[in-house]
Amino acid sequence: MAELNANRYKYFRWTPRHAWFSFLYMALIPGALGYVAYKTDGLYQLRGKRRGDTIVEW
Template sequence: MDPALVRLGSMVQNRYKYFRWTKRTARITFVYAAVIPAIIGYLGYQNDGLWDLRAKRRGDIISER
């Protein structure tokens, strides 16, 4: 087997042992755990009820406003 692949597999399995909180990892975690869900929630809230896709036929308007 390729020694580099064996080393990669070992690193992936033991990643939790060598993880450290740094400014970079804290920033990335904050973005994925708070910023992105907040943006998706805001966009969902803004578009709630704006589109009605049920029982539409050709020529009907999608927008309800």
Template sequence: MAGLQHHKIALDPAIIRLGNMSSNRYRYFRWTPRTAWITFMYVAVVPSIVGVIAYSTDGKYDLRAKRRGDIISEY
């Protein structure tokens, strides 16, 4: 058993290039208007929307000790 090399397959060059590109992505990154806009959306807009929704529904739902048929909204 020792010394046998199982699963010998031919490596696809396209998959190897994709792996190298993925691991070296930071070297090829450029700030463009599109990447700046996407970054702004993920850093500022999405957390703001989640925060507004969380603040508006704070304390509205109580899921503790509910039985079948009980409503979960408090007000």
């Protein structure tokens, strides 16, 4: 088992499952995080707040 783990790159093959995981980690997840960041940009003001103050800026 240790040899298989050390030589994992020799046994790698592109399959539809590997392609889907690669797309998911390289495009879908960063894209979703970027979309959320873009939509909430400037919506919350976190600096200089005290207990009881709201973080939403209208």
